Amino acid sequence: MGRSYKHATVIGASLGGLCAARVLSDVCERVTVYERDELPDRPANRNAVPQGRHVHLLMARGAQEFESLFPGLLDDMVADGVPILENRPDCIHFGAAGHVLGTAHRLQDEFTAYVPSRPQLEWQIRRRVIAIENVEIICEGVTEPTYDTALGRVTGVLLDSGDAVPADLVVDATGRGTRLPAWLDKWGYPRPREDTVDVGIAYTSHQFHIPEGLLAEKVVVAGASRAQPVGIGMLFYEDGNWNVTTFGIAKVEPPQTVAQILDLADDILPAHVSAALRRGTPLGEMAFHKYPTSRWRRYDDLERFPAGIIPFGDAVVSFNPTFGQGMTMTAIQAANLRAVIESGEPDLAPRLAKATAKTTWPVWLMTAIGDLALHNATGESKWWYKPVGGLFDQFLGAAETDPVLAEWFLRRFSLLDSLYMVPSPRLVGRTIRHNMKLWLAEKRSA
Template sequence: MRRNLQSRSHHAVVIGGSIAGLCAARVLSDHFDRVTIYERDELPDEPVNRSAIPQGLHVHLLMARGAQELESVFPGLLADMVDAGVPVIENRPESIHFSAAGHVLGTGQQMLGEFTAYVPSRGHLEWQIRNRVLSIPNVSVARQVVSQPRFDPATRSVTGVVLDDGETVAADLVVEASGRGSRLPVWLEEWGFGRPREDQIQVGVTYASQRVHIPEGLIAEKMVVCGAALDRPRGMGMLFHEDGIWIVTAFGVAKTEPPRDFAGICALAETLLPPHISAALRAGDPVGKMNFHRYPTRKWRRYDKMAELPSGIIPFGDAVASLNPTFGQGVTMAALQANNLRAVLDDGTDNLVARLAKATARTTLPVWLMNAVADIEEHGAQGPRPWWYGPLFGLFKQFVGAAETDPVLAEWFLRRTSLLDSLWVVPPPRLVGRAIRNNVRLWRAERQRMHTGGSAAAHSAVVPAAERTEPTLSTPAE
């Protein structure tokens, strides 16, 4: 039995006051007379990271798609962040150093289309969003713990929540946004619905981050990213935030440990980053202590696959899917889900829970698959490996290799990794042709160098990517 809500219902409860929970509350405020957010952590009235968000002490980027989605939920947010000093990354080559699969994209290339991202610290972004949500007249926040939802077996629906002091609060809809540690699967099993299938990949990511003051004028870039690779399981990220301080994060994948001190981070930078960036980092002064964080497993709870779900409760944010944080997509996915919630509510509340689960799965699936291929084929993660992962990643590496020296291909790639364009769209024939011509040209240049005995310096100038000894047109064996 499913309960139909009225066109505007009385009370909605949100469990969790993180960015996902705040986004949900903003959308719900247009459809409910009253929205209450329950959060156990103290919510600061200044732009600082909360103790309940350990990953907030590491590099954070609001990628282009996430910026668009959040602006649609919170009009004026981006302009206010810029006014507060949040750096903006545009599609100018001097703004970005980006390395993926061993290839550097963007550097020295003037891309054509619009590509704008923002670099707020996690604490600042959450503070901006929280101020907007709590200024809505029908939204309030209570610093209390929700013990469990209140379930009515007769109607097979959730009718409210029970707080840790025993108080029961009635609600027409409960949003479970407590994060990846959500107990909703346990509750569903207790209520007789069974647990959702849980897809997992063991990524074994460990972070080490340090705030650093780097003298002004040493680095033109505002974003520096060097991803890990199968033969190089450590990567780095450097982002310049609104307080004038860089956050520098070194990470290891497949259970590889990052450096444990600032000297180690500087030494790693010298092996991964351009000399002017690593030299600027060494010239910097560490601010505060280093912070460490482990992320062993990414999970996707497949509520969309369940035969039946109770009405009156919806999972949200990381309670549904938590992705490898090295890809920087968490806030973007929360904003996408908020717009999914808005769309299903605008279409009516009949069968709301199942419709939202399906909508969330549609936006999650391509991102999950893209990350899974990279995690397993490039980062040594452990998880299901369909036969097509290997060939697909081989084609991906060939395309990215060509994109290293072609701004049109680089833009096509970066727009998809930023989720601006659909991940389902394969490169059109004209781009495939560009990649083939580019790779053939580079292969011929290398063969000519080898034939004439050219210098290593000349070789590196002609072939800036990894060593090539054969054309990169054939798909490598899985």
């Protein structure tokens, strides 16, 4: 493929910005990534990524997408100690909306998931981007893009230093705090409408060192529900320690002390897990974070949009992080960007917005129904969200003891087989029969 652009600039060295830079490196003579934050030369938490101190799970689909962008990434992570989720029932304890799945049976179809910490994954990807010959990462802030009214396009970026840097293409990868809607307003374009769900999530996280041999699991998740609005996630990371994140939904506060974390673990985790956690040693300081609103900026609906700039990553859509799908959806956006560029057609921004909307919609719908119908969130809710949420609650109840249903859910939740969480009529019938048998057995024993 020939070089379509002389120079592209990416605002933000987030995972989204790094993935965008990797894709653009194939079609640009030069790519410059600008990042206001200092970038460590090893895996480490960054001030600009406060959510990085909390648990992150790289789902199987996300691992595949990142590997396609950065060949050898997964093997190198494993060599650096990143755990692999093996296909064993004792390797994961997964709870969703008050139901526990995947612990009683071995899944039939093999698929591999990886458990890097957010700093580890970001560092692995960043060092690969730095190694690309025509990509440069500069630790300097961008004040705003430069816009030419006569041309109707963005022509570069203005740095905090006052220097203007020309570019054929600018990528806004500044995350949830993006100022692109305000810039559009300034340039005379409409702002995108925003779909939102007020999830009201608050996090508390603390690292623990648990003596070796106490837990076979690598991932322990007990999701929140209407009845239990506080959940917990425990992930075993490459440093040999466990990151333990507790979270409250619908503005319910999570534990604020180590003692409260341990008490919550006693209440909602298997006894052997909470016992192991109590034998663990707390490390470092506690971390806090809040995520009030999931937000999708609908650039795909705009009829007018300036040339020369594209929004990317969380600047377009940020999902409820307790579902663990954000990094995977960023990787899918990168695949969309690559496909749109390779098509060779003009109007990059509108076509990317449409492609991203196509992959975003089913996942956004799934999480919105889960939040609004099952997690006490507030926001615009269609009349059918509640009955669909109720039916899915019944499906999850059956999946607790039916390995076929559990496997279907876990693979779809991991975005492997499809982005749509819609059971087939056969699976719906299986759910009804399964729950009917359980109801009859309970009635006979009463």
